[in-house]
Amino acid sequence: MLKIGSHVSFSDKGLITATKEAASYGSNTFMIYTGAPQNTRRKPIESMNIEEGKALMQEAGIDEIVVHAPYIINLGSYKSNTYQLAVDFLQQEIHRTHALGVTQIVLHPGAFTDKDAEYGVERIAEGLNEVLNGTHETDVHIALETMAGKGTEMGRSFEELARIMDKVTHNERLTVTMDTCHIHDAGYDIVNDLDGVLSEFDRLVGLNRIQVMHINDSKNPAGSRKDRHTPLGTGYIGFEAIKRFTQHEALKHLPFILETPWIGKDAKTQRPMYEVEIALLRGNVAERFGSAFVEDLDKLRAFFAKQDIKSRSFVLETWNLLKNDAKAKKADPREPVERLYDRVMEAELFTALSEEEINQRLIAWLAEEQV
Known part of the structure; x- marks a missing residue:
């Protein structure tokens, strides 16, 4: 292993x-x-x-x-x-x-x-x-x-x-x-x-x-x-x-x-993504997190597909914008995961989940889309 x-x-x-x-x-x-x-x-x-x-x-x-x-x-x-x-x-x-x-x-x-x-x-x-x-x-x-x-x-x-x-x-x-x-x-x-x-x-x-x-x-x-x-x-x-x-x-x-x-909007409640990162690299996400987690990933795939958001290009385009456009960064300094999180929250996609749980699902979606 x-x-x-x-x-x-x-x-x-x-x-x-x-x-x-x-x-x-x-x-x-x-x-x-x-x-x-x-x-x-x-x-x-x-x-x-x-x-x-x-x-x-x-x-x-x-x-x-x-x-x-x-x-x-x-x-x-x-x-x-x-x-x-x-x-x-x-x-x-x-x-x-x-x-x-x-x-x-x-x-x-x-x-x-x-x-x-x-x-x-x-x-x-x-x-x-x-x-x-x-x-x-x-x-x-x-x-x-x-x-x-x-x-x-x-x-x-x-x-x-x-x-x-x-x-x-x-x-x-x-x-x-x-x-x-x-x-x-x-x-x-x-x-x-x-x-x-x-x-x-x-x-x-x-x-x-x-x-x-x-x-x-x-x-x-x-x-x-x-x-x-x-x-x-x-x-x-x-x-x-x-x-x-x-x-x-x-x-x-x-x-x-x-x-x-560790990530999260509030520094006091930020959490590490270690558990999901380890499971992704081992290939045992379903075993570690259960069927509900896998179903939520399907929801994320469908949600971001409707918005024509592709994992790798979204991440790189966001970072390039933040690195190369000072005005854009000043107007909106949010990093890639935070931007994705805000879209999910605005759509009320996972109302029963905590910020950490949503971020875990976002990390899993990003990883699976890149392989």
Whole structure:
């Protein structure tokens, strides 16, 4: 079965809460932070209910999870205090990851800020050498993430990742997290030439290095270097292209992690689309959501067909309008799913359903229309 899940929270109940949340989406893997990703405050790992959490994982059929390192770690910084904090804190996170029994910790490589890319490669490699030397007794691998290229962040090309790895002594403990939104925004044509992109990665880095996949759609065209995620099927990548990753012979054994944003008109009641996204990629929507859900999809197909709305073209035309026409965006800044939701509400198509339930059906309609 496809190994797929999402990023989940890691609260006071630790692994127990994280596992329950993941299981509620139908996940059989998930990704966590061992504390808040924006700061260094951490509770003792002993308080994270590891054994109880692992028992719940076993009940839910989850045998592999991933840890994500905090965003504040920047091994590319020229500032000695920032760099040393990154080294020390990443070592601590690796030990916490090891205590959880996890073997992959995802890391944004770093940013060179006021220096240049050559400095960034050298500095990040130096930091990775220090971190790996200080955690040699663990079996944790650092899964460097492919980045979109915004600002001065490194890892925006396969060449940069390869150059960093080549300068690390114990690089057998370096792996890669490939993010669909990031490599799309970095300029790789994963929509029309996935095999070509993967062949280039294999030539420069090695497909065997990929140990984690992040699957996200993108709010921006290829090469934009923006890094703004959107639910599957609602962006420039599209559901069909993302599904090809999960079915690719070289990748289908990997854990696939959703980081798609929560959606809804009210920020206080926004909800993730993880459950329906997972079911769509597994192909078990009817089994997961029931016959009434499938009947509602038939209603949506008929409703949008009468309005001559085609999923892929509607999404792309809406984003292109928002990107290229400032006046139009100012007059109507609604994104594709919100526009579709408003049409459904105006027609009173599903009066008994919540906003989340309607959005789930819209995500399913968008995905199914694109395959």
